[in-house]
Amino acid sequence: MWRSLASNFLTLAIVILVAAGGVVAWGQRQFTQPGPLAQAICLRVDQGASLRRVSDDLEAQGAITSGYVFRVGADYTDRANQLKFGSYLIAPHASMTEIVDVITKGGQSTCGTEINYRIGVLVAEVLVRELDPETNRYVEVAKFDPATTAAPEAYVDIAETADVRFRVTLAEGATSWQVVEALKRAEFLQGELGAVPAEGTLAPDSYEVTRGTGRQTVLDEMARRQAATLAELWANRVDGLPYDTPEEALVMASLIEKETGVPTERRRVASVFVNRLRQGMRLQTDPAVIYGITNGQGPLGRGLRQSELRRETPFNTYVIDGLPPSPIANPGRESIAAALDPEQSDYLYFVADGTGGHAFGRTLAEHNQNVARWREIERQQGTQAVPQTVQPAEAPPAN
Structure with missing residues (x-):
């Protein structure tokens, strides 16, 4: 009898183990x-x-x-x-x-629902949008500039809900003054800000925050990321650059950032500036002159005047030799990378080509032809302004 009981118990144990194994296998599947x-x-x-x-x-x-x-x-x-x-x-x-x-x-x-405060070169605006999971596309709910417009009702209703998330996005080319002024107007942030950070030291990037995050906390994170990016790229720079410190490279990167919005042009623009520095030519770049007029406190809003191109300021690269004394904006990672690994070229000049990009020239004759084409584009468009151009050191700037 005992042998029969033992046999039955063993059989039952095996059945239980098999069943348990089947449950585990089912659960895994x-x-x-x-x-x-x-x-x-x-x-x-x-x-x-x-x-x-x-x-x-x-x-x-x-x-x-x-x-x-x-x-x-x-x-x-x-x-x-x-x-x-x-x-x-x-x-x-x-x-x-x-x-x-x-x-x-x-x-x-x-x-989900996102409030994205976008700090740009010309304006800082709040964008409220919601992702449609079915299409994986964001649907815009509201957009406004807090500097000029009261927050719409749609923003007020959404901003107070528990599941909304907040983001601050800094665009390439904005100045440190613009960043500080924009952060002061972000109602979902809190706290005072100290002095305006040194130009160029804030990283254009996207920063996810929560309601009540300190404004200085956001600014400190921007500075931390920019310092890390500069250190990483400086360590991998090419040999023979005509600047000796990461700070000088940051100045160069800011010039590149302000001269072109075309990603594929960055390294070529960098090569023009590098070539001019190596040959002892003045950089003669308009964005630097503009910074000397505005101190980075907003866009100039008009074309440069001849008197401004001849006025002596630390940032007038038509007058000074070499680099300006500081960056003229906050450059993004790609512009810093271009400054530290420029294209190999023999270009010395560039001018707007009417498409959003630039025409590059090796000689003064080529450059004058490119400027003439730009002037014709201006004539056809009914405009007349000083072109964004790098001029020959031995000739006066076009007007």
């Missing part, structure tokens, strides 16, 4: 196979949210088949306690393990 979600959704993970709350939300929206399996899988892979606050786009048919990866990896939010 559920956790790793494509999920049931037919259309993308935006999942909000609140600060302090529990894994159960998130799993219940996912199950309610049809993204997972079992909240229990989701939680067990997250715990088994040691990610149950790594939830990151934010709004995340969950793709159609994402598996449970892929969803866990998205909500625990963190980083910038990828969907």
Whole structure:
């Protein structure tokens, strides 16, 4: 009898083990196979949210088949306690393990309602937009310039909701004064600002913040990123550059940034300036002259006058030799990279070509032909202004 009982117990144990193994295998398949979600959704993970709350939300929206399996899988892979606050786009048919990866990896939010304060060269504006998960496209809700316009009702309603996220985006070429003035008008930030940072020391980039973040905190992070970028790129600079310090390279990068908005031109513009420095020619670049007039406190708003091109200031590169004493704006990473790895060319001049780019010249004769073409474009457009141009050192600037 005892032998029969032992045999039955062993049989039952084997059945239980096989069943348990089958459950585990089923759970693993559920956790790793494509999920049931037919259309993308935006999942909000609140600060302090529990894994159960998130799993219940996912199950309610049809993204997972079992909240229990989701939680067990997250715990088994040691990610149950790594939830990151934010709004995340969950793709159609994402598996449970892929969803866990998205909500625990963190980083910038990828969907939901966003208030983006964009600090540009000409204007700083608030853009309110919302991502449509089905199309993966942002829909604009409101846009306004806080310097000239009161916040619209749509902004006020959204800005106070708990799940909105905030972002400050700094464009390449804005000056430090413009950044400070814009941050003062960001109502979702708080705190006073100190002195205007040195020109060129703020990184054009996108910064995700929360309501109540300190203005100085944002400014400090901009400075930290720019210093890191400059140090990284300076360490990998090419040999033989006509400037000896990272600070001088930053000055060059700012000139490049202000001279061209065409990414593919940056290294070529850099080569013109480098070639002129090597030959002892004055840089004669209009944006530097403008900075000497405005001190970076907004755009000039008109063409340069002949008297201004001849006036002696530390930034008038028609008068001074070499680089200006400081950057004239905050250059982006690509302009810094161009300053430290310019194109190999024998160009000495460039002038606007009417397409948004520039025509480059090796000789004074080539340059004069390019200027004549630009003048014809101006005539056809009915305008007349000093072109954005690098002039020959031995000739007066065109007017």
